[in-house]
Structures are given as structure tokens and as C-alpha cells.
Amino acid sequence: MSGGGVPFTVAGLRAGAAGVAALAASVFAYGIAFGVLADQHGLDMMTTLLMSGTVYAGSAQIVALQVWTTPVPLLAVWVSTLAINARYLLMSAALRPWFGRLDRLSAYGSLFVMADGNWALAMRECAAGRTDAAYLLGGGLIMYASWVTATALGHGLGQFISAPRRFGLDFMLAAFCTTMAVTMWRGRTDVWPMAAAAVVALASEHFFPGYWHILIGALLGSAVGAWRHDHRP
């Protein structure tokens, strides 16, 4: 399964799976938290598992629970899901030059399990010249399995499991973003896009609650990166 010179191998799958080991632990903790919340909001085990297995988007699922009543307010649930996941549009756009050379099944199949963590790791892998595209799927499958398993566990016996916050596990994604920013730093070219993204994210977070700041900040920050490149002597 490879096309146009981009490999898609079992070795890449394994490398991706190994790369997300620590992240999978935090996904697991987060999944337990979601399972407990879903139980508290009256969702039965089957409904909870169906949601985790088909949606697979932690923040969107937790926000959906906040508006979950009987009957379910469909429009509110759908629109909030779109708003929270809009950042994925930009992230998957960035995969185009790389995944565009794969066959459709590998590309669109892998995208189903694209999340913040495995995406950022995969982008760095590609930038370092390791272009095995199965890396994203390998990490994604481990995180997906952690999410669904932990959801079931949290729903079943959540009240016996202590809060992940106590162990600092809620900090895992922030910690990972920090370590990745350290290694993805390409030098002076990155100063402007990074600064612009940070300032715009802070400003937009002030006006639009939720996750819009990631999309808006990243969109303007990356545009500044492209603009600076155009105006280089």
C-alpha cells in the first residue's frame, strides 16, 4: 500500500504507535473522565460507546454533554461539535503535500483518527525527512483504542477512580506541545508566525470562548509565515 513515493508501512505504523505512548496515557485519563460524565448525564453504556467510537473527539463530546437534555437539542450539539473541531480543517490542510501522494483509502482512513497529538508528532516526523505516512495512523489507532476503552471503564466504574487532575495528567497535552515546539523550532523563520499566532490566539480567546483561538491564531500565524517568506530579499 504505497503511492507516489510516500511509504505506508507496518514499520511506520509501529513508529507512530511508539511515539504516542505518553499521550495515550493522558487520552486514557481523559476518556475515564468523559465516561464518568456521560454516566452522570444519564447516557447508557451503549450510547456512550457509540459516541466515543464514531465521533472520537474528546472536547466536542464533553461540550455536547453540557447541552444534552431530552429531547436532544440537535442543532446546538452539531454546531458546537463543528466549532470545536474546526481547527482540524487547518491541520488536515497541512497534510496535503504529504498525504496527497497516498492512495485515497490510506489518506482518508488515516484522517479519521487524526487528533492534535498524533498530528503534531507526524508533522514533525515528516519535517525531519521520515515520510512514512502510516505514522499518523499508528499513533491514532493507539489513542483511539485508549479513548474507547477508557470511556467504557469510566462509565462502568468511574466513581472508584480518582481524578486524573491529582496526578497532573490534564497537563499532558500542554507539556507535549511544549516539547514539540522545542524540537520543531526551525530558527528565525518561525519567530514571526509563532508570535503572530500567540498574540492573535490570546486576543481571540478573549472575545470568542471555546476553541476558536486555535483556528484563528494558527490561520493568521501561518499566513504571516507565508507572507514573510514572500517578502524576503
Added chain:
Amino acid sequence: MTIDPDVLAAIAGMSVATYVCRAGGFWAMGLVPLTPRVTIWLESIPIAVLSAILAPAVAQASPPEVAGFAAAFLAMRVSGNDFVGAISGVAAVGVARSVLGSGP
């Protein structure tokens, strides 16, 4: 065991909305020629996403989280390993919360 039709519709809509976001950007960029300028833009996205995620988290960090960011940054510079870096950050937050008592 049965699931209400409106619950099923809610979940189906959520999964479609999520996948449209996951695949939509990739699909849309297939309609645009990948000129050098577009490629440079796409290559700037990862660092911009990381920065946009981190900026509010750093700006609003509680003292334990400040310790976590510092620990993750330093451990990463020293070890060059994500796992070591991230676990150091998480451990620092966990320890600082228990010492400072700002946990749940």
C-alpha cells in the same frame, strides 16, 4: 437495548461534523495547486497551531503549571526526548499541586 432516534441523530451528526473537519482541509487543498507559496503556508501551520494552543495556557498558568512548562522545556532541551520532556512536565505539575495544595 435500543437507542432513541434523536440520540442516534445527535451522535450521527456529531460524527459527520467531526469527520468533515478532519478530512475537509485535506480535501480542499487538493483543489488548489501546491505552489511554493502555498507549500510555505502549509509548512508554517504546525508551529502556528502549537503556539496558538500554548499562548493562552501559558498566559493563564497557575504556579504549578508554570513549573510544569519550565520542567517540560528544560527536560526536552536536556534529553531531546518527548516522552521524558512531557512526563517531567506532568510530574512537576502533580508534585507542585500536592505541595501547594491547589488541587481538587
